[in-house]
Amino acid sequence: MSALQVVFVAALTALLLGVVLFSAFTVRAALVVRPTTARGSWLVRIGRASNRDVQRWAFVAHRATGVAVFAFLLLHVFDVALFTLSPARFDDVHELYGTAPMRVFECLLFFAILFHTFNGLRLVLLDVAEIRLSTARRLLHVAVALTAVAGTAASVVILKPVVA
Amino acid sequence: MTALAVEIERSDSEARRHFTVEVGEPTMVLDVLLALQRTDASLAFRYSCRVAMCGTCTIRVDGRPVLACRTPVLLGADGLLLEPLAGLPVVRDLIVDTTPFSTAWRSVEPWFTPRADAEPRVLAADDPSREAIESGLDCISCGACWTACDLAGAEHRFLGPAALNRAMTLAADARDGARDRRLRLVSQEGGVTRCHYIHGCSGACPKGIDPAASIRRLRRWSIGAGR
Amino acid sequence: MTQPRIVAFLVMRTTAVVLAVLVVGHFAVTHLVNDVAETGSSFVMQRWSSALWLAWDWTMLAAALAHAGAGIWLMIDEQAPATRPRRLYHAALVVTIGVLLAVGTAALTIAGTR
Incomplete structure (x- = not known):
């Protein structure tokens, strides 16, 4: 891997870690003060959450996905801006987007x-x-249904070149 | 009669938490509390009217904020967990200090201010605005919505569903002379922009009000409402 | 005069509708219509030779930053107490958004004038 690729992967990993931590924090905050079901650990309580609470979880998921997409934008603006510095350097980093782990991320x-x-x-x-x-x-x-259907269909298209 | 295990969140960590009570059908949660108080006189809770009019006996039953007087105990349930309302400081056992709730309520100037020209004097029985006003007026300020909301409470500085529903109820009235002022008040930090459609309030309201819808209505009216 | 928080709310909702089209469209073009491995510099060069795509990308960037900025500002309001750290978080947010907008705009301007 080139130095630029290492920087890209490191930054992406750091951002992903941040997003995971933020999501866990948001989920816990939703449970600690306003439990949906009072008993059990927080994981148990998520499992027991009923349709009555579904919009609370939509709120949590909306925050988490919003922060996740913004975190990616934080990196994406810079990797695309590389193009104006030098198309060769852009291609160097962009090569990563076609790799199997990156496709899963996408x-x-x-x-x-x-x-x-x-x-x-x-x-x-x-x-x-x-x-x-x-x-x-x-x-x-x-x-949620639209997300599941469109997301799965898109995943098939994105992963096809590396699976085949 | 059936034996029911009851667990109560006590403010004194030494106090007894686990009880068993004989219940028949129908038994309300408040009946259980009154029966238990005969076993343990130190158990503290509040109630008054017993018919869902006063909003005094609100507690959390199995995590959900409800009026103890109107919540039947389910026989055959594997126990009952009773806790004080969330988002408010606990005074003792199931009694909370409702000051943050009342402060929010007061801050929207929850009183009727007649217009200077006093017109219209009455709203006709078939006036379309009556629908929003009359459902909003059903609020007994019991605090269930405050507990059910993720954003209400001192830590997030949100006025909460009840206060905003009250503001909507007044602002919906064509006779309200303080409409612009009210809309400005609810457009500040902690006002209508804090609602994130969790709908905890609408699901919890024992009077069947939809405060989330009230907040959205208020927010629509706030667009273009003066400085 | 609409109150600033109501304006922020309107910005949030307007940009949301714009982004629903632009971002999903952008992702579809770069991952579904074309395979991501083929979207290298030659693809970018070809795309950015069109004013339409430059406008698409810049609008998307500006709308996304406005949308994210308003959203995160609100999150800071909710999570941090109204003291100095909060003002610091708000300032950090404004700087971050500013830097991203500057870098993105500069890149698109250079690419567009080349």
Whole structure:
């Protein structure tokens, strides 16, 4: 690996670690003060969370995915800006995007983008129209379903070249 | 009659937490508390009207904020966990200090201020704004929504669903003379932009109010509301 | 005059709708329509020779930064007490957003004028 590639991988790893820590912090914060089910460890309580709490978890997931996508943008602006310094250096770093682990990362990133997008559009819809609690919940189910379907389909396309 | 295991979060760590009580059907959580107080007179909780009108007996039952007087005990459940409301300082056992809740409530100027021209004098029975006003007026300020909200509480400085629902109820009224002022108040930090659609409040309200919808309505009205 | 926090809220929602199209479109073009391995410098050079794509990328960058900035500002408001560290976090956020916007805009300007 070239020095630039090492820098890129190190920065990405650090950002990923930050995102994981932030997500854990947000999940715990949601559980510690306002438990959905009172008993058991925080992992047990997530498992027992019912449909009644589904929008609380949508909020947590929306924050976590938002921070995750921004964290990637933090790096992506710089790796693309390399192009103006020297296309060769850009290609050097860009080569990494085609590797198998990076492709897996890209799939995860796309899942995050999709959830944030569909859930975000749901929130905009709630702002624009008068929507009841039960409908808001159902719209969230739709957003999650769309994320799962579109994300899985995209993952097949992205991973195909390395799997075949 | 069936034996039911009850666990109560006590402020004194030495105090007894585990009880067994004989219950028949129907038994409300408040009945359980009253029965237990005969076993342990030091058990502290609050109640008053017993018919969901006063909003005094709100506690958490198995993690959820409810009115103890209107929550039936499920026979055959593997026990009952009773805790004080979250997001408010505990005074003793199941009694919390509701000052943060009342402070938020007071800060939206929750009183009716008539318009200078006093017009219209009455809202007609079929006035469309009555729907929002009348559902909003059902609030008994029990604090269930405050506990159910991830953002309410001193640490996040959010006014909370009840206070904002109150502001919406007043601002929806064409006779409100303080509408602009009210909308400015709820547009500050801690106001309507703090709601993130968790809908904990709407799911918890014992009076069936949808405070999250009230907040969104208030936020729509705040667009363009003066300095 | 709309209150600043309500303005931030409106920015958040407007950019959200714009980004839903631009970001998902960007990802689709770079990962689904084309394989990511083929989006090297020649792909970028070809794409940035079109003013439309330059405008797309810059709008996407500006909208994403406004959206993220408003969102993280709110998160800091919620999580940090209203004292000096909070002002420090807000300042750090503004600087970060500023640097990203400057780097991105510079890159697109250089690429566009070449």
